[in-house]
Amino acid sequence: MKKQNSPQYYHDYLKLDSILDSQYLLSKELGVEAHDEMLFIIIHQVYELWFKQILYELDSVITAFDKGTVNESHIGIAISRLDRIIEIQKILIDQIHVLETMTPMDFLDFRDLLNPASGFQSVQFRVLENKLGLDKSSRFTYGSRNYKSHVRKDHRENIQKAEESPSLFNLLEKWLERTPFLEFKDFKFWEQYRSAVDEMLANDKGLIEKNERLSEDEKQIQLKEYAGTEKKFDALFDQDKHNALIEKKEHRLSYKATQAALLILLYRDQPILHNPYKLINRLVDVDELLTTWRYRHALMVSRMIGRKIGTGGSTGSEYLKKTAERHRVFEDLANLTTFLIPRSALPKLPDHIVRNLGFYYDSRGNK
Ligand code: HEM
Numbered sequence: 001m002k003k004q005n006s007p008q009y010y011h012d013y014l015k016l017d018s019i020l021d022s023q024y025l026l027s028k029e030l031g032v033e034a035h036d037e038m039l040f041i042i043i044h045q046v047y048e049l050w051f052k053q054i055l056y057e058l059d060s061v062i063t064a065f066d067k068g069t070v071n072e073s074h075i076g077i078a079i080s081r082l083d084r085i086i087e088i089q090k091i092l093i094d095q096i097h098v099l100e101t102m103t104p105m106d107f108l109d110f111r112d113l114l115n116p117a118s119g120f121q122s123v124q125f126r127v128l129e130n131k132l133g134l135d136k137s138s139r140f141t142y143g144s145r146n147y148k149s150h151v152r153k154d155h156r157e158n159i160q161k162a163e164e165s166p167s168l169f170n171l172l173e174k175w176l177e178r179t180p181f182l183e184f185k186d187f188k189f190w191e192q193y194r195s196a197v198d199e200m201l202a203n204d205k206g207l208i209e210k211n212e213r214l215s216e217d218e219k220q221i222q223l224k225e226y227a228g229t230e231k232k233f234d235a236l237f238d239q240d241k242h243n244a245l246i247e248k249k250e251h252r253l254s255y256k257a258t259q260a261a262l263l264i265l266l267y268r269d270q271p272i273l274h275n276p277y278k279l280i281n282r283l284v285d286v287d288e289l290l291t292t293w294r295y296r297h298a299l300m301v302s303r304m305i306g307r308k309i310g311t312g313g314s315t316g317s318e319y320l321k322k323t324a325e326r327h328r329v330f331e332d333l334a335n336l337t338t339f340l341i342p343r344s345a346l347p348k349l350p351d352h353i354v355r356n357l358g359f360y361y362d363s364r365g366n367k
Pocket residue numbers: 043044047048099107117118119120121122125297301304305309310311312313314315316317319320323
């Protein structure tokens with residue numbers, strides 16, 4: 001039975017006694033003058049609250065995808081939850097400006113008191129990375145220490161649990177692999193797409209070779225670049241080459257999932273593919289905004305402490321720049337644009353397939 005609700009009081013409902021009583025200034029306790037420690041604590045607490053909200057939304061997206069069948073409404077919900085995460089991420093990037101009103105000298109007033117605590121020990125941040133699907137074997141670490149070794153045992157277990165549970169990356173990959181769109185009976189999408197690509201590449205190569213404004217050296221440079229693009233397409237059309245890239249950690253998304261994602265991007269104008277297309281784009285946004293935060297944080301750190309090591313013992317801004325470069329989750333989805341071809345060159349889908357892909361009703365209202 002539903003419980004009766006009692007009248008609520010703003011302050012109590014929001015548990016403001018505990019929240020507003022949680023800014024404990026070490027400098028005050030130790031008799032050190034450090035006005036900015038209050039800002040430093042509050043900004044970290046605000047970040048952690050937003051991390052909590054992001055994880056709450058992410059969990060619901062993971063639950064929606066952790067099912068045998070993912071229907072249209074699950075995808076719609078996932079998109080709106082990801083939209084919320086994206087808006088929060090923009091705030092996370094923006095509020096670094098507030099922190100930057102603290103000057104490096106202000107920070108030095110209390111920095112030594114924090115040792116060896118560091119954002120490096122943020123459990124929620126690690127759980128977030130793992131739930132999104134950061135590949136543990138690609139993690140950049142320092143001092144040959146596992147990233148979990150910097151936190152307490154109970155925290156380590158939480159992070160480990162998130163590392164072992166299905167991540168959004170894994171679930172998305174499985175969902176893409178299951179999409180029926182690649183099997184069009186009489187229409188061999190992959191073959192037709194390949195001949196359209198061959199034509200486009202031959203055309204691009206011809207344009208370089210025939211360009212009279214280029215010197216011989218310039219032509220050779222451009223042809224070398226072109227060969228690189230051709231190599232990327234080779235791996236797209238050859239599963240063994242694709243798998244070799246996965247082996248070398250140059251690619252992560254499985255062959256079948258890559259094909260399905262590409263088809264969604266190419267035929268995004270078909271009504272039934274609108275939402276899958278939006279979903280892929282939102283994941284790229286989340287990944288990009290996390291990377292932007294990482295760079296922004298690294299730049300702020302380099303201005304704040306220069307080349308000093310971090311309170312957590314890393315090489316500081318150098319370490320942070322490396323994680324910004326390497327800790328991408330949905331980079332393969334972003335890079336799929338390499339394989340887009342103009343709409344005019346796209347193999348035309350037969351009418352009966354368009355009917356299957358669209359919300360098509362005849363004049364009597366039959367599907
Ligand atoms: C004066 C401000 C700050 C400085 C100087 C600073 C410095 C650093 C440094 C040097 C690291 C690398 C680990 C280490 O050696 O300690 C780090 C990591 C980190 N910091 Fe900050 N930080 C600041 C503010 C923040 C804020 C406001 C947050 C928000 C939660 C934050 C979150 C993190 C996270 C999540 C990591 C781990 C990043 C990773 O391993 O990829 N930091 N920070």
